[in-house]
Amino acid sequence: MKFAVIVFPGSNCDRDMYFAAKDALGADAELVWYQSANLENYDAVLLPGGFSYGDYLRTGAIASTSHIVTEIKQHAAKGKPVLGVCNGFQILLESGLLPGAMLRNKNLKFMCHFEKLVVENNQTMFTSDYREKEVISLPIAHGEGNYYCDEATLLKLKENNQIVFTYANNPNGSVSDIAGIVNEEGNVLGMMPHPERAVEAILGGADGLKLFKSVLTNWREAYVAGA
Amino acid sequence: MIKVKIHITLKPGVLDPQGKAVQESLNTLGYEQVLNARVGKYMELTLEEGTDVDQQVEEMCAKLLANPVIEDYEYTVEEGVTQ
Numbered sequence: 001m002k003f004a005v006i007v008f009p010g011s012n013c014d015r016d017m018y019f020a021a022k023d024a025l026g027a028d029a030e031l032v033w034y035q036s037a038n039l040e041n042y043d044a045v046l047l048p049g050g051f052s053y054g055d056y057l058r059t060g061a062i063a064s065t066s067h068i069v070t071e072i073k074q075h076a077a078k079g080k081p082v083l084g085v086c087n088g089f090q091i092l093l094e095s096g097l098l099p100g101a102m103l104r105n106k107n108l109k110f111m112c113h114f115e116k117l118v119v120e121n122n123q124t125m126f127t128s129d130y131r132e133k134e135v136i137s138l139p140i141a142h143g144e145g146n147y148y149c150d151e152a153t154l155l156k157l158k159e160n161n162q163i164v165f166t167y168a169n170n171p172n173g174s175v176s177d178i179a180g181i182v183n184e185e186g187n188v189l190g191m192m193p194h195p196e197r198a199v200e201a202i203l204g205g206a207d208g209l210k211l212f213k214s215v216l217t218n219w220r221e222a223y224v225a226g227a
Numbered sequence: 228m229i230k231v232k233i234h235i236t237l238k239p240g241v242l243d244p245q246g247k248a249v250q251e252s253l254n255t256l257g258y259e260q261v262l263n264a265r266v267g268k269y270m271e272l273t274l275e276e277g278t279d280v281d282q283q284v285e286e287m288c289a290k291l292l293a294n295p296v297i298e299d300y301e302y303t304v305e306e307g308v309t310q
Binding site for chain 2: 057058061065093094099100101103104105106107108146148149150173
């Protein structure tokens, strides 16, 4: 299985994401510059955190207009996995691959620490290695992670089981404590906490590794004969 | 040339932590009459003469300049601007 880690100008968690997929998980992974033309040879797309285009205009807004996002939409339309973390989540929201928008954290602070999360939906290709309602610990590192959507969208997210992770102690003001959501089809996940920063004990925890393992396991079951 | 002045504001009901901080700071400075503050954005675009301004600007706002989930926009147009 081959992962593409998309690198935008201003991405700064791209190496961590690459390390998580390549070394911690042991899969194939490549850093892919955002101007590169196609994603056809990749099985999964990882959008890393950072400050693409310096967060100009709105977080993720400028990156969402780049050509690679069209490629990512085509990749997603085939049912292949797309994971956006932090700024990657913001790009998924701005490009319309996921519903909602990000606001400044309620306390206006950039926060960087571990948070307890609840796995609300373990029936996705990203979370099948977790138990339902499992409480995990992942680092957050953001100034704009205050997820917002209108009532109708929230209702839809709940009805379709699209809320995948919630905060046990909401740090940023997100509606319904939302930390991560999937699209209706379940193959595009956006989340503010950083699973790639928690893939081995020396990093402070390995709770994020199961997410990458889930992706790999589900890909093998779907695409590798006899797996 | 045509000058377009665009105001982008957070929709009513959307929390504005930045506006809240501004309001509290004004209150601290003694402006206790300030009950609320909302922070938005202002942009100026210079367009070629002959542009279908309404159609194009609406499209630009919807596609990029504003995020319709959280923001509203309005704009004014000045024709025949020389610089």
